[in-house]
């Protein structure tokens with residue numbers, strides 16, 4: 001233990017610890033897990049000692065940026081604490097940030113019997129009531145207020161829709177509950193009526209139809225939707241070379257009401273492939289064909305490149321918080337979603353070296369998609385519109 005130690009229920013807040021202090025936590029046997037809020041591997045990092053003692057260890061760096069502490073990390077921090085057995089040590093350099101994370105967690109989980117007050121107030125009130133250090137640090141106090149505000153918002157309206165006409169494509173409907181503005185990702189021509197009916201049932205106003213890339217196995221429903229709903233605008237990456245109303249660049253945000261998805265370039269299956277990332281509902285990545293569940297998009301046509309795909313997935317998708325859900329454009333085995341952690345650890349292709357990955361991809365031997373000759377030219381002009 002250090003001078004910064006504070007015990008709250010099943011959580012032990014700690015500051016910087018010398019290796020001997022870490023060891024005493026381990027040898028006393030009173031803790032089951034550890035959450036470190038610093039980047040792993042720094043001076044006196046407890047990671048290896050904790051892991052080699054068989055305790056659960058997680059690391060979610062929670063550091064101040066120019067604009068303050070990031071509210072995007074709130075859900076990853078909560079998920080990380082959810083996943084750890086207790087008692088848990090929550091540590092950073094001075095225990096201040098650890099106390100902020102604990103206040104947020106208790107407020108939003110309301111599960112710790114020793115903290116009844118969590119049911120009554122927002123995170124900052126709880127930090128004050130428990131006299132946690134975070135309540136005296138303005139940047140952490142403002143982080144707690146912002147997080148409480150953001151997390152109080154209703155969840156995103158979300159539907160995963162499957163193409164029952166044969167391509168095993170997933171189309172995603174995302175709606176902002178406050179404004180009812182919505183976007184649709186990767187619609188399929190044959191399923192357009194179903195997709196619009198779902199949006200109408202939920203009283204959503206469809207603003208944009210986005211494609212993750214120029215598909216080769218089905219004709220996009222984008223053109224047909226625009227014909228039925230002329231107010232809807234189509235979007236695709238500029239790098240795709242395909243027609244749309246709005247061309248997207250990496251780093252741009254597509255806004256609908258108070259929500260948005262961020263565009264990340266993930267080429268390799270095609271040159272223009274992108275992944276759309278939402279911070280809502282715990283974090284979601286709509287990966288198109290770049291990353292599939294336990295697989296990935298083929299790289300043998302449409303400017304495909306295994307090396308590029310490998311780099312895209314590692315740099316743009318595996319760098320997301322591990323708790324983010326992965327929603328691919330297809331699944332051929334009835335699975336619905338995965339997580340960044342699952343794919344980072346279990347994907348049989350992308351856990352290999354780049355050289356091994358290239359060899360796997362160069363030898364898939366898949367037949368060409370049945371509709372490729374009709375689909376690619378149609379999708380280059382945003383689908384069928386007549």
Ligand SMILES: N[C@@H](CCC(=O)N[C@@H](CSS)C(=O)NCC(=O)O)C(=O)O
Nearest residue numbers: 216217289295296297298366368369370
């Ligand atoms: N049999 C299907 C096409 C299956 C296929 O090739 N899927 C693509 C994504 S759509 S271009 C793919 O990348 N698959 C990777 C894999 O490992 O399966 C049809 O005829 O449409």
